[in-house]
Ligand SMILES: Nc1ncnc2c1ncn2[C@@H]1O[C@H](COP(=O)(O)OP(=O)(O)OP(=O)(O)O)[C@@H](O)[C@H]1O
């Protein structure tokens with residue numbers, strides 16, 4: 127039996143049943159496409175979160191007031207007031223694993239420039255804050271230690287603030303703004319950073335010297351947080367330990383009392399969000415998996431029905447001399463063709479959906495080869511198995527039983 | 533057992549159908565010799581086992597007991613694949629319900645048996661199929677689908693299909709069962725021509741006038757052969773066809 131003849135037989139059979147072929151393929155197409163799209167969305171958001179978290183500064187260590195076992199990560203202003211500038215000085219003096227240390231205070235303020243006004247957070251921090259957070263200045267300069275010492279009324283603003291106060295494209299450097307009625311000179315403009323994963327606009331920011339903000343705008347000695355950066359990635363854990371013991375000494379905590387502050391590294395936060403995005407990926411993957419299984423059931427269904435309805439055809443073929451093997455090979459060729467073509471269309475469609483979601487949904491997508499391979503193999507296997515299994519059953523019948531089959 | 537000189541030699545053939553606990557004896561020890569070049573009509577009441585017998589002769593089914601030699605081959609010793617080859621090479625089977633592939637043109641249906649052996653190339657296959665269609669008078673319908681053909685024409689496609697591999701025997705189970713007299717006689721004409729060329733034919737029929745086109749008549753009753761006699765007043769389709777009353781379509785309609 128020449129394979130060419132069987133190819134011809136399979137080709138004739140496929141071309142005579144276009145609708146059936148299409149329906150079977152549809153199951154495979156949908157299964158493959160949905161898995162690829164789901165996993166691309168999951169993987170995309172995961173990578174996006176990682177990028178956002180690392181934009182906090184790779185080696186940075188954050189110290190927040192309040193103990194850590196009262197809840198997760200504290201991103202907002204501390205409701206507990208325990209950290210002071212003394213802690214910053216102590217860390218600067220004693221901790222050998224950190225390079226830069228800066229206190230952070232912030233206040234939400236009304237900003238006025240000419241007849242424009244804007245509302246945003248004003249952050250008071252040392253000049254080191256910029257290097258810890260990887261912030262760079264696109265125009266103008268950062269502030270000097272003198273500015274810090276004399277509590278100069280100078281500030282550096284983000285692009286969003288600049289655009290809203292002075293209009294797009296205008297260089298704000300040298301202009302004056304009023305923060306809560308106090309006039310400040312703009313001496314620098316930050317490089318654009320865009321939105322982070324949580325939808326925060328990282329350019330909607332004003333940074334002024336720590337002393338200026340604390341003394342002129344706030345009436346408290348407590349800090350919102352302390353930011354430091356470890357010497358290198360491998361020093362992060364040692365830095366955390368040392369900072370903890372320094373602040374405990376500073377706060378005169380007995381060994382029995384809990385920390386009244388929390389030390390976290392950028393890596394810790396990355397881990398937390400990493401696990402959140404892992405959960406999300408698992409969720410999406412299981413939805414995709416379900417759709418693949420449903421797709422698989424669809425494939426089975428159509429394959430079983432079509433082979434069953436073709437039992438009579440198998441009987442006719444056997445009556446004129448087809449061997450069981452010939453029938454099987456014919457069905458295998460048909461199933462392989464349907465599965466592979468359906469799989470390829472599904473891959474194209476899945477990539478297309480992912481790209482569209484990325485473009486119009488504003489959702490980051492990353493298409494992984496693993497997801498393509500996985501979904502393709504699974505649905506092909508289902509298609510081939512359920513094309514082959516009923517055909518094998520039919521081919522094992524006596525020709526007359528296959529012919530009589532109702 | 534000594535090899536028989538007959539084309540078909542059947543001894544004590546039986547077939548029981550199991551339906552749950554009950555065993556039904558459809559064939560009870562049938563013995564029959566059919567010589568090369570014979571044209572046998574198998575008759576008998578409904579349920580007497582004619583189809584069961586034909587399916588066994590056509591190697592479409594397995595007997596429960598007995599022996600069956602076809603052209604000197606002990607059929608019951610063959611494997612499934614060898615049986616398939618035997619059906620492909622030596623037997624042409626024609627069914628009452630035509631059993632041609634739907635949505636498949638007449639010529640492709642006729643080509644089918646040749647696709648399951650490796651004797652001819654595409655061109656030779658096409659020519660052979662066309663010749664077979666021509667011999668049953670359907671050369672102009674080669675590309676028609678079964679749904680575009682009448683019952684008689686579909687049966688002639690099935691006959692063409694049974695011919696293409698040059699079988700030694702054609703087995704037909706009520707080939708004219710679904711056809712009118714004229715179509716039936718046309719098929720008898722084809723059968724008689726084939727028989728003249730030396731092809732052995734075994735045919736089941738309910739109609740006595742059809743049976744008279746054969747050379748011998750075999751009568752079945754309750755799963756056994758009760759008589760096997762030569763036809764005395766044999767009819768010839770060539771002579772009978774012109775005698776049929778011509779139906780004028782206009783008269784029928786009004
Ligand atoms: N697959 C089967 N299972 C059970 N019983 C069967 C089967 N096939 C046939 N029979 C029984 O065997 C008997 C013989 O059937 P068979 O089809 O050979 O009759 P037949 O002579 O061809 O009848 P008809 O002239 O009506 O076609 C019948 O009584 C039938 O009920």
Ligand SMILES: [Mg+2]
Pocket residue numbers: 582583584705
């Ligand atoms: Mg019958």
